[in-house]
Amino acid sequence: MRIARTNFDRHEQRRDRRYALPPLTVIIDNQDYVSDNWSLGGFHLTCALLLEVGTVIAGTLHVDGSDGFSFSASVVRKDVAAGTLAFHFRELTPLAVTRLDRALARRLVARRLS
DSSP states (O other): OOOOOOOOOTTOOOSSOOBOSSOOEEEETTEEEEOSEEETTEEEEEOOOOOOTTOEEEEEEEOTTOOOEEEEEEEEEEETTTTEEEEEEEEEOHHHHHHHHHHHHHHHHHHHHO
C-alpha cells in the first residue's frame, strides 16, 4: 500500500503535518483533555493518564463544537518528564476525518483573509 505524505518538510519524519489550532477536545474515561497538537494521524496530549506505549484506548473527539466522534487510538510515545502522550488513530470515522479537514480549511482561509 502506498502512503501519500501531506508534510513536505524533508527533515520531518511524520507522515501528516501537525496543527495546534483549532484544538481538539478529547474525552477519555469521562475526562476532557485539550490537544497540544494533532494531525489526521493522531494527537498529542499533556495529561496525567497512566498509560503505557502500545495501550489502545477508546474515546470521543470534538472539533469546532461538533457533537463528537467515537475513535480508538494507541499510545505511540510517552514522555514521563513532560507528562505527555502521543496517540495514533486506529479507528476514526470518515465523517470525523472530513470534519477535521474542514476545520483546517476554515482556519487556513481565515488566516488568508486577515
